[in-house]
Amino acid sequence: MSCRGLSALRHRSEQERVDGANGLADALIAAGHPENATVAEWKDGLNEAWADLLELMDTRAQMLAASHELQRFYHDARETLAQVRHKQQQLPEELGRDLNAAEALQRLHGAHERDIQALSAQVQQVQEDASRLAKAYAGDKAADIRRHERAVAEAWAQLRGASQARGRRLGAAVEQFRFARAVRDLLLWMDGVRLQIEAQERPRDVSAADLVIKNHQSIKAEVEARADSFDACVAMGTALLGQGHHAADKISEQLAQLQERRRDIGTRWQDKMDWLQIVLEVLVFGRDAGMAEAWLATQEPLLRSPELGSSVAEVEQLLKRHRGFQKAAAAWDERFAALRRLTTLEEKERRRREEEEEAARKTQAPPPPPPAQAEAGGVPTSAPPDTQNGLGSGELQRAPPEPPALNGICPDSAAAQVPALTNGAQEQGGAPSLGGSPQKGGGVEPGEVVTSDPALAAPLPPRPPPAPPSLEGGLCRKHEMEAQGKKAPNRSWQSVYCVLRGGSLSFYKDARSAGVGAPFHGEPPAPLPGARCHPALHYRKRKHVFKLGLSDGKEYLFQAKDEAEMSTWLRVIQAAAAPGPSGPREAPGGGGGTGTPGRGGPRATSAPPPAQPPPPREGKEREKRFSFFKKNK
Structure with a gap:
């Protein structure tokens, strides 16, 4: 039985005793007891004392109930504060070293937040009890109640703030690790793509080039298929930078590296594609040129055949074959025209040479001004380059332009020519003239070669004999x-x-x-x-x-x-x-006289007599026979 039950039982027993005393007093008074007055006075004193006792008992009960409620508030406040601080101490600072660890910590933090939500009801009850008790008490007790409530409220606010900050840090760490993993995966994939681009072998024929180009285009399709992954990764990194992530420098570096590698892959792919296109064009040109050369080789015996027919039937047959050759040659004109067009590689080389020549012309120093001409005797001491057969005094005349080459091989007549080194107009004192025609005041015979450089006066070496065919x-x-x-x-x-x-x-x-x-x-x-x-x-x-x-x-x-x-x-x-050359070429300088050089002037050597050109080498002869069009340079 509780204390409250015992108190009620005692109160009923005491009330019964008081009621019995009052009944006994009433009975004495009704019986006419000689001490009626005294009995009545005792009865009143007993009732007053009982009433005072009852009032004191109620007051004491109220005070005890209020004290119990206050102490219970203190107890609940201290217990709630201890639980809040314990939960706050359970919040770790670690964010994980990789994505799996960060995600595991995030799941643990979710369970921790659910535990914290269970404390919110206790904190709310403490705040309600504090508000109710603060109205019932004043002075120091009211201040103490407010102090306990404020301590619980501040600890709860700190716990909620720390929990929310921890959740945000964990979310940012998870996003960072996801971004880093996406960047790492894309970088590894781009390394594989780069190896595929660089590991392709050079094609050896047109079919292999087509196959390599198709494989290269499949790499481009794979790169384009990854565009969504690149965009999502870039958007993730940009969002983290916009949120002011604590690892913003590292994220910016990874994002820049990803974009740079992506541009590098695109550039490498395009360069390889351009190179493959050039290789394919060159292989197609080689194939077409080989077919053309093979066709020319098959038609050469027909054209070089000495057979002209010994009867009408044979002559008609030969004419028929010749007309067929003419028709076939007309059909091959378009192919030969296509072979004459420059390829992309040749166009690039031509543009490069033009740019180099233009740069050389820009960096070349301007020519010195021509010296003033002497008026004495009406004979100029020195003439400008335009008046001296296109050359200045002491300069060498350029070799005449070579005849057009056939398939990159110069004709033997052009190869056998020796360019004449000439001088300009004669100076006073008998300067040598241009080779071939005597000038005024010169003593050089026709056929002599005049040069202003002693190193250029040496005789030209004889052409080496051609290699025997095999x-x-x-x-x-x-x-x-x-x-x-x-x-x-x-x-x-x-x-x-x-x-x-x-x-x-x-x-x-x-x-x-x-x-x-x-x-x-x-x-x-x-x-x-x-x-x-x-x-x-x-x-x-x-x-x-x-x-x-x-x-x-x-x-x-x-x-x-x-x-x-x-x-x-x-x-x-x-x-x-075929028989060899008729005889050895005569050494230059073996015939003819030497000019008399002026004092301090250029030295003249006689030109070699004209010799029979050597037989064409087998390589040149083949080029002449099978190539009727010029090679593109």
Whole structure:
């Protein structure tokens, strides 16, 4: 039983005793007791004392209830304050080292905030009790109540502020780690793309170039597909910078690095694409040029064939073939025109040279002013460059412009020319004149070369002899004649490996036998000087057959796999069989006199006599035969 129940029970028992005393007093008074007055006085005194006791008891009960409520407020306030401070101490300062740790801390902080929300009801109850008790008390107790309420309110506000700040820091850290991970992923992906761009091999033909370009374009499509990821990452970084993130410097650096790498990837891709386009254009040009050269090589035997026909039918057949060649040549005009156009690479090279020449002209110093002319005797002491055959005094005349080259190879007539080094108008005292025509006051004979530099007066070295042609490959051979008027005993077709080197043609069974030097059936090499080689037009049983007749009377038939191979063998054998130059070139300076140089003037040397031009080298001859259009430079 509680204290309140015991107090009520005691109060009822005491009330019953007081009521019994009052009833006994009333009975004595009613019975006419001689001490009625005294009994009545005692009865009144008892009732007054009981009433005072009851009032004191109520007052005491009220004071105890108020004190209980106050102490309970103090207890609740202290307990709530302790819980708030404990929760505030549980807030960590760590934000995590990576995205996973930051997200885990963010989840823990969410649970912590839910615990804090449970304390809000206790804090609100303390504030309500403080407001109610502050009205019931005054003085020091009221101030104490306000102090407890203020302490709880301040601690609660600090806890809420710290919790919210922690949540914001964790959210910012998570966003930063997400941004860093997105940047890292994109940078790693761009490294892979850069390796793909740089690792592609150079294509060797047009089909390979097309395949490489398609693969390169697929890289561009992949880059464009990642544009949304780039935009989202850039937007995330910009938002973090706009929020004033604590790691703004690092975020700015990562954002700048990402954008720079993206621009670098775009630039690398475009440069590689431009290079691939140039390579494709060059390969297409090479393919078309090769096709054109092969076509020219196949048509060359027809044009160089000495056969003019021995009957009307043969002549008509040759005319028909020639008309077909003319039609085919007309059809090839457009292809040759396309080959003459400059490629992108050549255009860039031309523009680069023009820019270099323009820069050189701008940086070149202006020419000195011409000296004043002497009036004595009406003969000028020195003339301006325009009046001295286009050159100043003591200067060298430029070589005449070379004739146009065919396929990048100059004609032999142009290569054999020796440019004449000339001087301008004669000075007083007998300066030498321009080579070739005598001038006034000069003693230089025609044909002499005049130079103002002793180093240029040395004779020109003779042209080195051309390298002997060489060729090897597999052919089918038929031995027709063993000697003049004598047929070969075995005239069947046999596969042999032919090696043309050093002016002789050797036969082997295969390339391995040629490597070890084992001739076919022990046959000695066939000497080619003085031999005759031409297409075997009279032989109809096989195609691509040409005939070789040696100087000792032996004759062979050879079959190539196609017209181009036959033309190549014909050209090389004819070059090896052609006779050499008529004689060695005369050394310069061997004939003619020397001019008499003036005192301190230039030295004159006689020009070499004209010599027969050497035979064209095999490379130049091939270019002349197969290239009827100029190479683009």
